Amino acid sequence: MAEIMTAREAVERYIKTGTQVCWGGFSYTRRPFTITREVIRQRDRIQHHFCTMNGGASVEEALAANDLVSRMETTYVGLEGIQPVAYSIRRRIQDGSIPLFEDYSNYGYAARTIAGRFGWPFAPMMAELGSDIPEYDTFGKAGLRGKNADGSWIDPRIPPKKFAVIDDPFDGWGLRPHAFDGGDTTANKTNAIDRTRESDKYTGNKGVKVLLVPPVLPEVTVIRAQRVAIDGTVRMEGILGPDAEQAMCAKVLIVECEQIVPSDELRATPELNHLPAHITTAIVEQPFGGYPSAVPNYYDYDWDWFVSYGRLNRKSKEEVKEWWTKHVVDTKDDWDYLQRIVGMNRLFELRATPGYGYRADLKRPM
Amino acid sequence: MQQITDEAYDSYLEERGLTRTQYTTMELLAVASAREVPDGAFVFAGTGLPLLASMLAQHTVAPNMTLIMEAGIVGPKVEHLPISVSDPRGCLKGSMVSNMADTFGTTALRGYCTVGMLGGAECDMYGNINSTIIGGYWPAGVSGTGHGPHVRFAGSGGANNIASFADKVLLVMVQEERRFPERVEYLTSVAGHRGPREKKESRWDYRLGRGGELVMISDICIMRNNPETGILELDTVFPGMSVDEVVANTGWSLNTSKAQELQPPTEEELKALRMLVDPSRIYLGRRSKREAAAQQK
Numbered sequence: 244m245a246e247i248m249t250a251r252e253a254v255e256r257y258i259k260t261g262t263q264v265c266w267g268g269f270s271y272t273r274r275p276f277t278i279t280r281e282v283i284r285q286r287d288r289i290q291h292h293f294c295t296m297n298g299g300a301s302v303e304e305a306l307a308a309n310d311l312v313s314r315m316e317t318t319y320v321g322l323e324g325i326q327p328v329a330y331s332i333r334r335r336i337q338d339g340s341i342p343l344f345e346d347y348s349n350y351g352y353a354a355r356t357i358a359g360r361f362g363w364p365f366a367p368m369m370a371e372l373g374s375d376i377p378e379y380d381t382f383g384k385a386g387l388r389g390k391n392a393d394g395s396w397i398d399p400r401i402p403p404k405k406f407a408v409i410d411d412p413f414d415g416w417g418l419r420p421h422a423f424d425g426g427d428t429t430a431n432k433t434n435a436i437d438r439t440r441e442s443d444k445y446t447g448n449k450g451v452k453v454l455l456v457p458p459v460l461p462e463v464t465v466i467r468a469q470r471v472a473i474d475g476t477v478r479m480e481g482i483l484g485p486d487a488e489q490a491m492c493a494k495v496l497i498v499e500c501e502q503i504v505p506s507d508e509l510r511a512t513p514e515l516n517h518l519p520a521h522i523t524t525a526i527v528e529q530p531f532g533g534y535p536s537a538v539p540n541y542y543d544y545d546w547d548w549f550v551s552y553g554r555l556n557r558k559s560k561e562e563v564k565e566w567w568t569k570h571v572v573d574t575k576d577d578w579d580y581l582q583r584i585v586g587m588n589r590l591f592e593l594r595a596t597p598g599y600g601y602r603a604d605l606k607r608p609m
Numbered sequence: 610m611q612q613i614t615d616e617a618y619d620s621y622l623e624e625r626g627l628t629r630t631q632y633t634t635m636e637l638l639a640v641a642s643a644r645e646v647p648d649g650a651f652v653f654a655g656t657g658l659p660l661l662a663s664m665l666a667q668h669t670v671a672p673n674m675t676l677i678m679e680a681g682i683v684g685p686k687v688e689h690l691p692i693s694v695s696d697p698r699g700c701l702k703g704s705m706v707s708n709m710a711d712t713f714g715t716t717a718l719r720g721y722c723t724v725g726m727l728g729g730a731e732c733d734m735y736g737n738i739n740s741t742i743i744g745g746y747w748p749a750g751v752s753g754t755g756h757g758p759h760v761r762f763a764g765s766g767g768a769n770n771i772a773s774f775a776d777k778v779l780l781v782m783v784q785e786e787r788r789f790p791e792r793v794e795y796l797t798s799v800a801g802h803r804g805p806r807e808k809k810e811s812r813w814d815y816r817l818g819r820g821g822e823l824v825m826i827s828d829i830c831i832m833r834n835n836p837e838t839g840i841l842e843l844d845t846v847f848p849g850m851s852v853d854e855v856v857a858n859t860g861w862s863l864n865t866s867k868a869q870e871l872q873p874p875t876e877e878e879l880k881a882l883r884m885l886v887d888p889s890r891i892y893l894g895r896r897s898k899r900e901a902a903a904q905q906k
């Protein structure tokens with residue numbers, strides 16, 4: 244039964260030292276900043292956590308800047324156009340203060356969330372072969388995979404293998420292009436499946452190989468949706484990213500939202516909903532709480548914030564942390580933060596233009 | 610192409626100190642990349658130059674192309690330049706929004722990724738891209754050195770997957786010798802042939818059943834990989850640059866026998882790029898390192 248609560252309660256209850264948290268949203272869109280900021284406010288208690296996600300890295304940059312990340316399992320730690328590699332994360336991987344980092348590709352991680360969502364023991368995916376991504380297994384090297392002598396998992400959040408490769412039991416029949424009467428309708432023109440059959444790499448047998456990945460099953464997933472019904476039904480708008488999958492496979496799901504709505508509003512068209520009521524654990528209502536990320540149809544990202552933060556985070560670790568103290572830790576909650584630190588004027592300047600979903604005339608100077 | 614009046618264009622040029630025929634490095638790169646997109650292509654583009662190039666291609670050589678944004682959008686009609694693969698601007702009037710697994714599975718793996726546009730930190734002679742680390746992969750918890758890599762980059766993101774599935778990869782990079790080693794230290798994405806066939810090190814030996822064509826566009830040249838050997842060779846030298854400069858900035862012995870001169874950007878290409886794709890010059894306004902260094906002199 245989904246419970247409505249404040250961000251403070253949700254974080255106190257569900258996020259402890261070392262908890263594995265899967266952060267939803269993707270890059271500049273629909274990132275759960277309300278819970279992120281609350282975790283930062285409670286940083287002394289939490290100390291650090293196991294960060295997993297497929298849509299970095301604005302939230303992760305904020306957490307890393309507050310020394311709240313001890314493990315990362317992810318695909319990308321950049322801020323794209325503004326800062327190619329999120330600096331707080333980068334410096335800590337380099338100097339060792341983030342001691343464990345497991346790399347995946349977007350598709351690899353997404354395939355893991357599909358396995359999680361559908362309850363499969365693993366999911367097949369056909370990329371990452373030939374690269375070094377499967378060759379380096381950080382968690383394995385750290386001794387975190389597999390079972391203890393008594394049969395319990397060494398770390399139940401970490402699968403016993405990073406990946407596996409099998410010979411396709413269906414001999415590539417299902418792979419595109421599938422030749423019906425001499426041709427198929429894919430747009431791709433280079434089709435060399437047969438060329439790959441000659442190789443016996445990975446399994447020692449010739450034929451078609453398939454890479455398998457285990458599911459990702461987070462202890463806690465945090466996402467931001469535009470609307471959540473009072474019963475916990477979730478509807479997202481605009482870009483979906485990996486959120487529905489990441490949410491479905493979580494033990495605890497915290498959904499922050501712009502607005503809690505009556506159940507009938509979302510249940511009138513269930514085909515437009517993304518998550519069913521029964522999987523939502525906690526609902527936190529915080530309008531504008533996705534700031535500085537964009538929430539489609541509501542507000543745009545704050546370009547200026549990202550540009551100035553991208554300059555700020557290159558200062559000393561202490562100075563950056565002090566900035567977060569002043570701007571976030573010293574605020575009572577997100578209402579305080581958004582009104583006092585950000586200001587309603589700025590929030591209203593970011594309001595989405597009808598018909599676009601973002602602020603069509605947003606000024607974006609470098 | 611949309612109608613742009615001469616008046617509007619002239620005033621745009623005057624305001625920014627540009628001319629109809631002269632171009633910056635970023636503009637040149639965008640035009641050279643756009644030309645590589647075949648009409649009807651399904652293009653996976655990351656942010657920055659790849660997106661500029663894709664949007665320009667849609668206005669010029671490839672009006673029937675479909676843009677795929679990694680966050681899961683199929684075929685958007687972009688009006689304002691996105692600065693992220695998940696920028697809501699990249700969602701405008703899309704045919705469908707899907708999840709991340711759809712982008713790479715439903716779209717790419719099923720055969721609808723014909724051109725991928727990527728960036729990278731290092732690229733080697735076989736077109737392997739490194740966007741992960743330099744100076745040791747292992748993080749501090751397992752490295753035994755007390756620290757992690759010397760330099761940590763953003764990681765694969767979708768690059769590995771795009772390189773695995775695309776017919777053709779466009780790789781845009783800054784040309785510096787240290788970024789073009791014989792072999793990358795860490796192989797993030799197999800964008801070309803991967804290695805010599807005779808040693809069973811090719812992409813097909815590693816079960817990648819598509820792709821192999823790589824075009825590397827830097828700020829001074831274009832390289833293409835030889836369809837037989839898979840090794841990147843010099844294809845085009847940019848105006849004002851010499852073959853020697855390219856060779857000096859490549860970490861392997863570069864074949865230059867096929868080098869030709871670039872057809873410079875046309876007025877029409879520049880106009881579309883400036884007026885339709887990035888009028889605020891969010892990316893076009895950036896200067897390459899070489900340009901900045903030259904201007905300082």
